[in-house]
Amino acid sequence: MRPNVYKFGELIEDVTTHPATRRAVEGHAQTFDAAQKDEYKDILTITSSLRGERISRYLSIIGSAEDMIANVKMKRLMFNLTGTCTGGRCVGFNAINSMWAATYDMDHELGTDYHERIRAWLKEAQHEDIALAGALTDPKGDRSKRPLEQNDPDMSLRMVAKETDGGIVVRGAKVMIAGAAEANEVFVLPGTGYKEGEGEYAISFVIPRDAPGLTVVEARHPSDGRDMEAGFDNPVELGGITQGYLLFQDVRVPKERVFMAGEWKYSLRAVLNFIAPYRSAIGGCVAGQGDVMGGAAALMARANGLSEKVFREKLVQMTVNNETTFGMGLAASVMGKLHPSGVWIPDAKLANVNKVHVATLPYETKRLAQDIAGGIAETGCLPSSQDLQSPLYGDLLQKYLKAGSDGETRAKAARLLEWLTIGEGVPGCMHGGGSPDGAKLMINALAEIEANIKLARRVANLKEVPTPEK
Amino acid sequence: MRPNVYKFGELIEDVTTHPATRRAVEGHAQTFDAAQKDEYKDILTITSSLRGERISRYLSIIGSAEDMIANVKMKRLMFNLTGTCTGGRCVGFNAINSMWAATYDMDHELGTDYHERIRAWLKEAQHEDIALAGALTDPKGDRSKRPLEQNDPDMSLRMVAKETDGGIVVRGAKVMIAGAAEANEVFVLPGTGYKEGEGEYAISFVIPRDAPGLTVVEARHPSDGRDMEAGFDNPVELGGITQGYLLFQDVRVPKERVFMAGEWKYSLRAVLNFIAPYRSAIGGCVAGQGDVMGGAAALMARANGLSEKVFREKLVQMTVNNETTFGMGLAASVMGKLHPSGVWIPDAKLANVNKVHVATLPYETKRLAQDIAGGIAETGCLPSSQDLQSPLYGDLLQKYLKAGSDGETRAKAARLLEWLTIGEGVPGCMHGGGSPDGAKLMINALAEIEANIKLARRVANLKEVPTPEK
Amino acid sequence: MRPNVYKFGELIEDVTTHPATRRAVEGHAQTFDAAQKDEYKDILTITSSLRGERISRYLSIIGSAEDMIANVKMKRLMFNLTGTCTGGRCVGFNAINSMWAATYDMDHELGTDYHERIRAWLKEAQHEDIALAGALTDPKGDRSKRPLEQNDPDMSLRMVAKETDGGIVVRGAKVMIAGAAEANEVFVLPGTGYKEGEGEYAISFVIPRDAPGLTVVEARHPSDGRDMEAGFDNPVELGGITQGYLLFQDVRVPKERVFMAGEWKYSLRAVLNFIAPYRSAIGGCVAGQGDVMGGAAALMARANGLSEKVFREKLVQMTVNNETTFGMGLAASVMGKLHPSGVWIPDAKLANVNKVHVATLPYETKRLAQDIAGGIAETGCLPSSQDLQSPLYGDLLQKYLKAGSDGETRAKAARLLEWLTIGEGVPGCMHGGGSPDGAKLMINALAEIEANIKLARRVANLKEVPTPEK
Amino acid sequence: MRPNVYKFGELIEDVTTHPATRRAVEGHAQTFDAAQKDEYKDILTITSSLRGERISRYLSIIGSAEDMIANVKMKRLMFNLTGTCTGGRCVGFNAINSMWAATYDMDHELGTDYHERIRAWLKEAQHEDIALAGALTDPKGDRSKRPLEQNDPDMSLRMVAKETDGGIVVRGAKVMIAGAAEANEVFVLPGTGYKEGEGEYAISFVIPRDAPGLTVVEARHPSDGRDMEAGFDNPVELGGITQGYLLFQDVRVPKERVFMAGEWKYSLRAVLNFIAPYRSAIGGCVAGQGDVMGGAAALMARANGLSEKVFREKLVQMTVNNETTFGMGLAASVMGKLHPSGVWIPDAKLANVNKVHVATLPYETKRLAQDIAGGIAETGCLPSSQDLQSPLYGDLLQKYLKAGSDGETRAKAARLLEWLTIGEGVPGCMHGGGSPDGAKLMINALAEIEANIKLARRVANLKEVPTPEK
Numbered sequence A, B, C, D: 001m002r003p004n005v006y007k008f009g010e011l012i013e014d015v016t017t018h019p020a021t022r023r024a025v026e027g028h029a030q031t032f033d034a035a036q037k038d039e040y041k042d043i044l045t046i047t048s049s050l051r052g053e054r055i056s057r058y059l060s061i062i063g064s065a066e067d068m069i070a071n072v073k074m075k076r077l078m079f080n081l082t083g084t085c086t087g088g089r090c091v092g093f094n095a096i097n098s099m100w101a102a103t104y105d106m107d108h109e110l111g112t113d114y115h116e117r118i119r120a121w122l123k124e125a126q127h128e129d130i131a132l133a134g135a136l137t138d139p140k141g142d143r144s145k146r147p148l149e150q151n152d153p154d155m156s157l158r159m160v161a162k163e164t165d166g167g168i169v170v171r172g173a174k175v176m177i178a179g180a181a182e183a184n185e186v187f188v189l190p191g192t193g194y195k196e197g198e199g200e201y202a203i204s205f206v207i208p209r210d211a212p213g214l215t216v217v218e219a220r221h222p223s224d225g226r227d228m229e230a231g232f233d234n235p236v237e238l239g240g241i242t243q244g245y246l247l248f249q250d251v252r253v254p255k256e257r258v259f260m261a262g263e264w265k266y267s268l269r270a271v272l273n274f275i276a277p278y279r280s281a282i283g284g285c286v287a288g289q290g291d292v293m294g295g296a297a298a299l300m301a302r303a304n305g306l307s308e309k310v311f312r313e314k315l316v317q318m319t320v321n322n323e324t325t326f327g328m329g330l331a332a333s334v335m336g337k338l339h340p341s342g343v344w345i346p347d348a349k350l351a352n353v354n355k356v357h358v359a360t361l362p363y364e365t366k367r368l369a370q371d372i373a374g375g376i377a378e379t380g381c382l383p384s385s386q387d388l389q390s391p392l393y394g395d396l397l398q399k400y401l402k403a404g405s406d407g408e409t410r411a412k413a414a415r416l417l418e419w420l421t422i423g424e425g426v427p428g429c430m431h432g433g434g435s436p437d438g439a440k441l442m443i444n445a446l447a448e449i450e451a452n453i454k455l456a457r458r459v460a461n462l463k464e465v466p467t468p469e470k
Helices: A022-036 A065-082 A087-110 A114-128 A224-228 A264-303 A308-334 A348-358 A361-373 A394-401 A407-422 A436-446 A449-460 B022-035 B038-044 B065-082 B087-110 B114-128 B224-228 B264-303 B308-334 B348-358 B361-373 B394-401 B407-422 B436-446 B449-460 C022-035 C065-082 C087-110 C114-128 C224-228 C264-303 C308-334 C348-358 C361-373 C394-401 C407-422 C436-446 C449-459 D022-035 D065-082 D087-110 D114-128 D224-228 D264-303 D308-334 D348-358 D361-373 D394-401 D407-422 D436-446 D449-460
Strands: A005-007 A045-047 A054-056 A132-135 A158-162 A168-178 A185-188 A203-208 A214-218 A243-253 A258-261 B005-007 B045-047 B054-056 B132-135 B158-162 B168-178 B185-188 B203-208 B214-218 B243-253 B258-261 C005-007 C010-012 C045-047 C054-056 C132-135 C158-162 C168-178 C185-188 C203-208 C214-218 C243-253 C258-261 D005-007 D010-012 D045-047 D054-056 D132-135 D158-162 D168-178 D185-188 D203-208 D214-218 D243-253 D258-261
Touching: A022 A054, A022 A065, A022 A087, A065 A087, A065 A264, A065 A308, A065 B449, A087 A114, A087 A132, A087 A168, A087 A185, A087 A258, A087 A264, A114 A258, A132 A168, A168 A185, A168 A203, A168 D394, A203 A243, A224 D224, A243 D394, A258 A264, A264 A308, A264 A348, A264 A361, A264 A407, A264 B449, A308 A348, A308 A361, A308 B308, A308 B348, A308 B436, A348 A361, A348 A436, A348 B308, A361 A407, A361 D361, A394 A407, A394 D168, A394 D243, A407 B449, A436 B308, A449 B065, A449 B264, A449 B407, B022 B038, B022 B054, B022 B065, B022 B087, B038 B045, B038 B065, B065 B087, B065 B264, B065 B308, B087 B114, B087 B132, B087 B168, B087 B185, B087 B258, B087 B264, B114 B258, B132 B168, B168 B185, B168 B203, B168 C394, B203 B243, B224 C224, B243 C394, B258 B264, B264 B308, B264 B348, B264 B361, B264 B407, B308 B348, B308 B361, B348 B361, B348 B436, B361 B407, B361 C361, B394 B407, B394 C168, B394 C243, C022 C054, C022 C065, C022 C087, C065 C087, C065 C264, C065 C308, C065 D449, C087 C114, C087 C132, C087 C168, C087 C185, C087 C258, C087 C264, C114 C258, C132 C168, C168 C185, C168 C203, C203 C243, C258 C264, C264 C308, C264 C348, C264 C361, C264 C407, C264 D449, C308 C348, C308 C361, C308 D308, C308 D348, C308 D436, C348 C361, C348 C436, C348 D308, C361 C407, C394 C407, C407 D449, C436 D308, C449 D065, C449 D264, C449 D407, D022 D054, D022 D065, D022 D087, D065 D087, D065 D264, D065 D308, D087 D114, D087 D132, D087 D168, D087 D185, D087 D258, D087 D264, D114 D258, D132 D168, D168 D185, D168 D203, D203 D243, D258 D264, D264 D308, D264 D348, D264 D361, D264 D407, D308 D348, D308 D361, D348 D361, D348 D436, D361 D407, D394 D407
Parallel strands: A005 A214, A132 A185, B005 B214, B132 B185, C005 C214, C132 C185, D005 D214, D132 D185
Antiparallel strands: A045 A054, A158 A168, A168 A243, A185 A203, A203 A258, A214 A243, B045 B054, B158 B168, B168 B243, B185 B203, B203 B258, B214 B243, C005 C010, C045 C054, C158 C168, C168 C243, C185 C203, C203 C258, C214 C243, D005 D010, D045 D054, D158 D168, D168 D243, D185 D203, D203 D258, D214 D243
């Protein structure tokens, strides 16, 4: 692929070897490797409804509650194996399913052929077993204004031309896109529900990550300077995060890869189709990372010379938190409904409740992990791994770091705890896929206040009471 | 039935009309009425695997995740309709399923015929559509001692004789038994897992509620004096709670109704079979009551002259709490496993996590309801309904209670809020079916600390660290 | 005094002996008794700035941080001794201080003689050592409307006539007034800050509790029916709550007892003067009740046969909660300022922060107490004390209630826990002295967002960013 | 001073200019600068009891509740001005006061002259206005073993020789020492309470930071690689943290600077003297940083184009958290007692309760700040400042980052939020000065369970119930 990924002001020639991206590549590689293993293949693969053969679940249509449950489990598993997010596969997976349903609706209601296009593209993508990133979030500019009220119309990604052959040209950006650097292709969604007159923003398509006119600039993340260092201060080689800013400078998308091009009435539906499974499955993500945190905290207790049993109450609370986001993901899955296109859409209320938990419980889980692990791990408060090798004083540091384990093991365990709770491993799930305030708005819309008032009135035989006007 | 239920030192001649029990009877009656209604019958009835005809779900074998999910929904529905607990059906339902599996195991492993007995009894019970209470909790005496270490061997219910015809005679008590007064029969379970030498306590059977030698003394509950008054200070006529102390004075149980008689090895299994579905479904209970609380709080806001929209943040949090216990119940259901006897056993870890939520979230929900509803509802701080009728000053009270509604409606709404949060409607779910500390012990046993340590070690390539001995 | 207190539709001839009021009278009597005891007299008495002799602190001017701190401690002490609220002294105390400052301001700015009136009245009241209730809360009617917009102008207490001799006539009500039945006199405050044209509502005065035209109807509280029973189901004889609805049917107040009569500009100040010390000292109240809850929970653990050490984590959290509301009261006290009238006004921000804690932490404290104490105490789930005496089965109940203590002691301890957490002892502190939402509005007004933005901009050398208009 | 500070394996020649330390130096410099300013001098300076002249409060004896309150305020102020910790002055301040009391006790009880020594040293230190770090924490090794049970006796700092002239030689380490690099001298305390036979560890002294044999290796902190970069990705130039590992290779301390040398009985007292004021004042620290977080979050809201009023509920909760830790520090101060040496010791129970809050509330405050600020700030998810200057795409990034402010201001504001919540500004207060579990142990020891049981028994007239033996 054409090198078009930058970080720290420089072009990354090869994402698989460059220190800023190689760990994230390795994490994504594990999604392929694990699919080959007997113990994981039922979770990571599925028989394709399009091809009749076994394919990666990441490229499948979620056709039932069981499929959706497997999705939640897959997220948990991959966080278990990589310690963090493999967004370069999972957001794309979600995007496919969202647009599978939305294109079906458009074709049936408008007579378009979008669904045929996505079907043809997907069949091939399954065969190639591509890594597919998904791109939802627009820069948006001033949050108090709609796209066309902005000083600059490019603040949300838009279609600047529709070509005669049905292709489109797009300009703008998608930001904080997980795993773009690791992906073969990027699936673009409309960033929100658009209104009449905003059709230029209602677009969806898929392009190669190295499409002409597309530039990816990677965001920093906490302590990412350590990626560029030798030593173990970034202690995890098996996983990592990238979140790119995708700059579209009049990128051309050929017709067969365009899945929405102005049909603004369907943009909200596309977003809602995206949100429900995303906010369900993300409960598996934070549970999976929470599992590793529980393990890291218990390990750190031992490295400090203490039995993890001392911290039973805290470890139980961590488990409660993990199982809650996981369980709510399962609940949303099982209470879902089948869309006529064959996509299973989880229950929106339960999914959004889970988003609220995902935005709060992991903070408690991290606090508990730091509490168990002690001051050395709270902020990774120990010298660098270079210092531990210093001929002048490295042996002294090793001596004084020793406790329930040798000094280096304890140092690495502390770094892992730091990585998970205040370092590079923290995936940014609070706002990923939308803010908790957005989730609360949806819960409010879905909460059946009037029905509940009726229940209350019935049990106590109460008259109706009108809502005050003001 | 023979009158054998007492409260306030007096015999209740007819539970259906006596003010101490009639509301609870009415609540239980709704389980039968609703089963006839089109909108509820799918939840409240099921085709019997024994009879091939439609029966009450309360007397069914839970044979699949779907059945277990319907159970969770049924609990939520019945709290919606009665405002509180209908324990005189649901605990018995749980007990049947627990012993269905345990008797199956005993018959297969010991060659007994208990499973045949329970099958025969159940088939008939389904036909009669009985209301069946379940009895788990023993008095236990000094919690630091086992049953035979107590000064008095009767502190847990025990078998004092085994008769030649296979019947048994039992002595002791079961305490805090929900809905016994409303039930036709009572299904008794062993109260805990017993050890060798404690066989006399490992007993299970079913008896009529008016069996000779059995006396039921009802516990008080908050503000239960109001049951005996005229007026609306107990504002709910459609539901109510009874929790009886069942005193067994050498009660004889015929052979065909005995399902365990000394097989102590199976007592823990029976309890675990009971706990998992109970702690799953109870999430539906507190969600169902939370729905009514949300409605009552919103109604009270209106009665105060305020739109419920003012309290959106709080109502959303109440919804989050309700959906969490409900959702975790669904999650435990869907992650369950089929016992060879045909009983579906929910996932124990998720069920116990839910128990922890059930012991905490409703307290926040109640606090939020009181917060929205204002000082008048917080502790029901308004004069009695007799006072509102006083010829001397009743009109003045009505005048000053008026706000967004007339005074009496506001007074009743405040009473409902009080009833739900600090009054007769509070069902005691924190310890019902076992304490949250017990649930935490189970979570600790089920949490995979070693597996999580392995995950942590793998992602950061860390050496093993031994647990300190002390 | 003239009997003018009613409950359950009936006149209470003698509040000191009637079961509905005698426990509350006893609680208030303890404020007098304890003042005589060496161990408490420094907290309960102070040298009067008016009389130069030792008087009850409840009738004193709070003249310094030390005095305010002693107030907080006094509240904690009295909850320790009575288990609940003695509002018939403490609200009046707060009211005196509020109006001491407000009358001073009025006299200095308007040339009135209100301050002289309150001084003369107080000097005499100190000599008589009266019990003085305080009355703040108006019925208010529809919360979305101001007093004169209501259908009925009486929804807030108002002055309907000003007499030529300077006396006034008032009509309306004050509601949920703690301790009125136990008080000799009632100190009335304006219920909120009034605006121009609302002068008739801006009134303050003091009257005997049996003033002609004044009727007191007592509110119910949870389980208050037990007051009327024999036995120990209301387990506390040393304290109790009354909260009266005071109906003013054209009550005449002589000039020398009128402290505000139309000066609406000063009504908000009076309320703010009231709020700051009230919301500080109430932290002592809930801490004091929390102390008793901690003791009751530990006792109940022992009565169950368990060491309270098993529950160390929970007891520590209860202590954290108690010390937090107590400590925040101290903090608000020490950060206060002296009003020119000689009244010490605690810091409003810290006082209102404490109100938020008072509206939340006790709910956790109660939950923890119920958690420790077990199912029998959670909702007081045991038969009535009449049942425990039944000749038919009382001995059996006593037998089965026995555990770490005899049955009756355990039953009483459970009743105490119930009384404290879901029964008559619960004082309604969430909305007492104003709602937590009101406190949050004040915190918002007092929070220095702009100053904090400046701090943030300074440390990172950031440009100013304007607030969006909408 | 002799360069003896290392980081990343290299010697720092000049801490005032080296990027790894210059921000922390600048933060500490502000403690001197602000002391000159009229608005701050009352907080930052005090009249010396030793010199009779105005000195830095950081070198004063805390002689009253007022002094202790000023200490709490000073911490809050310095976090306001630097955004983070200036540990190189405040821990030393605490250490002086701790040993002022402990040496007084030793001199009075043992006839030593330690108090004279510390007095003489302090008088001079006040004159020089030195920056003084404090060193408490030992490496400790295996936490399950006491110092002499460790494989290596050096795991806690110890005296390896006592010289004839009264000087001592020490070996070992002190770890995670805040501000050592910025300090002129380091005040060393015993790390815990020692027992008989452990006298070699019971040592206290003060030495220059560049004493022969002393090496300081700086710990990393999150994102500290950015210190070494150009640009604004570490957005704060006015403050910073260093936490050093101090390696003592047989360091000689002259007699006049030795304040404890083997008197193990006094080591626990020294630690307790240290803990109470430290855990009180740290409430000011986290409040001060919380103020900046509130400002940064509100600023970020504006930079996103939203009014901070949208987030009122969250900002109020942040204020509640800030004022709680601040207020509890004040409360512990005001409830303190005067030690005969003239040192005011805050109340231990309230101080430890505050430590529990300090270990929990800031995590909520950070979460709320991230919630308000949006995804870009949650993990600082935007390209590096080098990227923003890229000639290839820098203008595009600036364009797309623009919202309620220009792109660079928004980027910097996001970096500030990241710095405060998941970056270099996070000071590690959870374990600083001891763990929250340690604080809970102290609260448990100080909680008056027996007294509370007595209160409970008294109000309900309950018999004594013995604690079970097991």
